[in-house]
Amino acid sequence: MRLWKSFAVVVALMMIIAACGGSGGSGDTTTTSGDTGTTEDQGAGATSTTEDSGGSSGDKTTVRWFIGLGAGGQPEQEAAQREVVEQFNSSQDEIELVIEIVENDVAYETLATEIASGNAPDIIGPVGRDGSNEYAGLYLDIESYVADVDTSMWEEAAIENQRESDGTLVGLPFASYPSVLYYNRDLFDEAGLPYPPSEYGSDGTATYGEGTEWEGPWDYDKVTEIAQILSVDGNGVDATDPSFDRSTTVQWGFHWQWTTRIFQNGSYWGVGYPMADDGTADIPAVWEDEWNWWHGAIWDLGISPSQEQMDAVGDNVFQTGNLAMAATHLWYTCCIADPDNGITGDFWDLAALPANNGAVTANMHADTFRILASTEVPDEAFQVMYYLLTDAALPLLQAYGGAPADPSLTADYLAGLDERYPQGVNWQVALDGAGFADDPSHEAAVPGWGEYKVRLAELESAILSDPNLDVNAGIADLESDLTIIFEENAE
Amino acid sequence: MTIDTGEGAIDHPIAPTSPKALTSGLARARGRAGLWFVMPWIVGFLLWYAIPMVASLWFSFTDFDLVSNDPTEFIWFDNWRRLVTDPAVRQSAWVTIKFGALALPVAVLFPMALAYLLVTRSLKARETFRALFFMPSIIPFVAAVLIFGGIMNGQIGWVNKMLSVVGINGPSWFTNEFWVYPSLVFIGLWGVGNAMIIFIASMNSVPSSLYDAARIDGASEWQMFRHVTFPVITPIIFYNLVIALIGIFNYFLVPFVLNNGSGDPNGSTLFYALYFFRQGFQFFDMGYAATLAWALFIVAVAITGLLFWSAKYWVHYEFES
Numbered sequence: 001m002r003l004w005k006s007f008a009v010v011v012a013l014m015m016i017i018a019a020c021g022g023s024g025g026s027g028d029t030t031t032t033s034g035d036t037g038t039t040e041d042q043g044a045g046a047t048s049t050t051e052d053s054g055g056s057s058g059d060k061t062t063v064r065w066f067i068g069l070g071a072g073g074q075p076e077q078e079a080a081q082r083e084v085v086e087q088f089n090s091s092q093d094e095i096e097l098v099i100e101i102v103e104n105d106v107a108y109e110t111l112a113t114e115i116a117s118g119n120a121p122d123i124i125g126p127v128g129r130d131g132s133n134e135y136a137g138l139y140l141d142i143e144s145y146v147a148d149v150d151t152s153m154w155e156e157a158a159i160e161n162q163r164e165s166d167g168t169l170v171g172l173p174f175a176s177y178p179s180v181l182y183y184n185r186d187l188f189d190e191a192g193l194p195y196p197p198s199e200y201g202s203d204g205t206a207t208y209g210e211g212t213e214w215e216g217p218w219d220y221d222k223v224t225e226i227a228q229i230l231s232v233d234g235n236g237v238d239a240t241d242p243s244f245d246r247s248t249t250v251q252w253g254f255h256w257q258w259t260t261r262i263f264q265n266g267s268y269w270g271v272g273y274p275m276a277d278d279g280t281a282d283i284p285a286v287w288e289d290e291w292n293w294w295h296g297a298i299w300d301l302g303i304s305p306s307q308e309q310m311d312a313v314g315d316n317v318f319q320t321g322n323l324a325m326a327a328t329h330l331w332y333t334c335c336i337a338d339p340d341n342g343i344t345g346d347f348w349d350l351a352a353l354p355a356n357n358g359a360v361t362a363n364m365h366a367d368t369f370r371i372l373a374s375t376e377v378p379d380e381a382f383q384v385m386y387y388l389l390t391d392a393a394l395p396l397l398q399a400y401g402g403a404p405a406d407p408s409l410t411a412d413y414l415a416g417l418d419e420r421y422p423q424g425v426n427w428q429v430a431l432d433g434a435g436f437a438d439d440p441s442h443e444a445a446v447p448g449w450g451e452y453k454v455r456l457a458e459l460e461s462a463i464l465s466d467p468n469l470d471v472n473a474g475i476a477d478l479e480s481d482l483t484i485i486f487e488e489n490a491e
Numbered sequence: 492m493t494i495d496t497g498e499g500a501i502d503h504p505i506a507p508t509s510p511k512a513l514t515s516g517l518a519r520a521r522g523r524a525g526l527w528f529v530m531p532w533i534v535g536f537l538l539w540y541a542i543p544m545v546a547s548l549w550f551s552f553t554d555f556d557l558v559s560n561d562p563t564e565f566i567w568f569d570n571w572r573r574l575v576t577d578p579a580v581r582q583s584a585w586v587t588i589k590f591g592a593l594a595l596p597v598a599v600l601f602p603m604a605l606a607y608l609l610v611t612r613s614l615k616a617r618e619t620f621r622a623l624f625f626m627p628s629i630i631p632f633v634a635a636v637l638i639f640g641g642i643m644n645g646q647i648g649w650v651n652k653m654l655s656v657v658g659i660n661g662p663s664w665f666t667n668e669f670w671v672y673p674s675l676v677f678i679g680l681w682g683v684g685n686a687m688i689i690f691i692a693s694m695n696s697v698p699s700s701l702y703d704a705a706r707i708d709g710a711s712e713w714q715m716f717r718h719v720t721f722p723v724i725t726p727i728i729f730y731n732l733v734i735a736l737i738g739i740f741n742y743f744l745v746p747f748v749l750n751n752g753s754g755d756p757n758g759s760t761l762f763y764a765l766y767f768f769r770q771g772f773q774f775f776d777m778g779y780a781a782t783l784a785w786a787l788f789i790v791a792v793a794i795t796g797l798l799f800w801s802a803k804y805w806v807h808y809e810f811e812s
Binding site: 109462 | 558560640645647663665666756757772775777
């Protein structure tokens with residue numbers, strides 16, 4: 001009997017020690033600034049004890065800000081975020097803002113685990129539609145808080161765009177990342193080709209090489225044509241030559257730079273929604289066209305890198321200087337220059353995206369911050385969120401490479417980018433791309449968002465890895481599987 | 492236990508004696524003391540193994556979802572029914588079986604062959620070779636996998652560059668559905684050092700008198716291995732077989748690091764453990780993931796049990812005494 005008593009005492013002691021050693025949070029009894037994630041803000045550094053409500057730490061209320069679902073996880077962005085936190089904490093003595101920066105690869109699992117264990121952060125972001133879809137229904141409705149603050153700096157439509165399908169207002173505008181074509185000026189000069197068009201026409205279409213032998217509509221046929229000239233193999237032969245050997249390519253003409261997810265690049269050819277009214281999967285025909293084109297671009301023409309080639313040179317292909325054109329978002333400005341490794345990133349400029357079937361689609365990513373409904377300090381969380389969206393918006397946007405939702409910040413924002421990329425980048429064409437944003441968004445929610453993405457990733461992988469893939473057969477299988485996913489996850 | 496000190500045998504103070512002695516007060520006190528010593532392990536086992544296992548068994552009967560607003564409900568055997576009808580389970584199990592059929596013999600025979608070479612008396616610098624073959628085992632496997640990803644890259648990898656020197660156009664090792672399994676097995680050879688060391692120890696423990704007798708009888712080198720070495724080391728072969736089998740059931744790290752868990756190419760590396768990970772940590776469907784984990788546990792226990800049953804027919808423990 002005494003033995004069991006001793007055992008019980010030991011177990012109790014162990015559990016008390018374990019409980020005391022657990023990570024803090026809004027709802028816990030002890031909180032350490034930034035005690036979760038791969039990196040943390042050690043500025044405050046102190047361990048603080050909570051009082052009555054979950055988030056109070058001594059005289060200050062702790063608000064936890066979770067970063068990593070979208071932008072913010074890159075090392076070069078951390079410093080800007082830390083500075084924002086320090087400035088906020090020193091600007092007042094009511095709230096202690098604590099950041100958790102988690103690598104994007106594990107951010108979703110980390111946040112899900114925190115939510116399930118009752119240790120959820122108060123604010124997440126910046127996060128776009130994709131990241132938001134993963135946690136649909138878990139966000140705080142901020143309608144009542146918004147009524148008490150100035151929102152005149154944002155377009156009403158931009159605010160309305162933050163509502164969920166049930167009308168709940170879950171965010172306020174922060175950043176938009178229009179798509180644009182990045183091109184390598186050096187490679188065009190070397191090939192003696194005119195640069196891609198620097199502006200959109202009134203209907204979005206543009207002309208390539210006006211007044212030259214290359215003149216023609218700026219569309220994906222033209223991209224294919226010049227990308228073949230710009231793709232070169234190990235023997236210096238370009239892809240217009242029958243002797244071109246795609247297995248030894250050292251320079252590519254075109255690539256979906258970090259937009260290889262097939263619902264992303266499909267949408268560049270035209271908007272669509274992958275689910276029909278009856279709940280079955282129905283891949284937009286224009287996406288199917290693009291997927292077939294892309295597979296051919298990799299395996300038949302050799303103008304775009306395969307998975308194996310990306311594995312060889314790294315997936316940041318444009319940064320290598322061996323890619324002529326890359327369609328991606330404005331956030332990609334984050335990752336071209338790498339001063340630590342001697343990459344100044346001064347070889348590029350921006351241009352208009354090509355049209356398809358006479359129309360341009362410039363996919364849009366829009367990020368914001370969101371408050372989780374589980375927060376025990378909603379007033380303070382909203383105060384922090386509003387600070388991030390207003391006072392801290394500019395330094396954060398410059399770190400993330402996002403165009404401000406507040407038009408009054410645009411000039412300062414562009415000045416910051418010019419400082420980083422002094423070669424005289426044509427930023428206006430990127431901003432103009434917002435006029436051709438995809439609606440519905442390529443990231444519009446579907447039932448079973450996570451499974452949907454994984455299933456699409458399988459076809460993406462096959463496109464990138466299988467030269468013999470029958471893309472249309474793959475699409476038929478995809479639709480069949482997606483219908484099951486939609487049915488199983490329908491509410 | 493009796494120890495001969497040279498001055499006559501004495502009873503060792505901790506030697507177990509009669510059942511009656513075991514129930515004496517002194518024995519009980521010693522038992523309690525022993526229990527205190529193992530208490531950290533017992534507490535750790537309960538907190539980090541037993542309780543989570545019971546919890547996961549419970550989860551397998553629920554619709555527990557990490558990011559759902561809905562309350563978790565007890566759904567009886569729905570997850571288990573889903574497991575039986577889920578085509579991805581069959582596919583991932585088949586992928587695991589195909590890989591296992593190739594990897595299991597290699598995982599046992601290769602270190603055994605290596606060990607046999609390294610115990611050969613005529614081999615110069617045996618210790619150096621042993622150290623060289625064991626050294627890869629101390630390098631973090633994730634780093635090794637990433638390095639192999641580069642070495643075997645179809646475009647720039649050294650393997651294909653060397654093959655091209657002799658006129659062979661090497662395949663795309665990791666993006667070809669046929670070659671990906673041999674490639675994964677090849678990477679696995681990097682970590683055979685541990686098994687090799689155990690085999691070397693076991694081969695060194697074979698009584699030399701058995702070899703002497705075999706030689707006198709005119710046995711060849713192969714016959715000595717087949718009829719002397721092999722029977723003596725069967726317990727070690729059995730041990731390595733069980734370890735390798737369990738490793739194959741849990742095979743995860745290499746395909747996860749190489750392909751980020753995508754199952755590329757075309758699902759051919761979507762191993763069962765990866766599918767479990769996907770359900771649990773990408774779809775956050777913890778109830779179903781727990782079911783997958785328990786199904787794997789049950790199958791692994793059953794096959795391991797079968798191996799243990801078969802041991803009486805081919806594993807020879809009589810040499811160990």
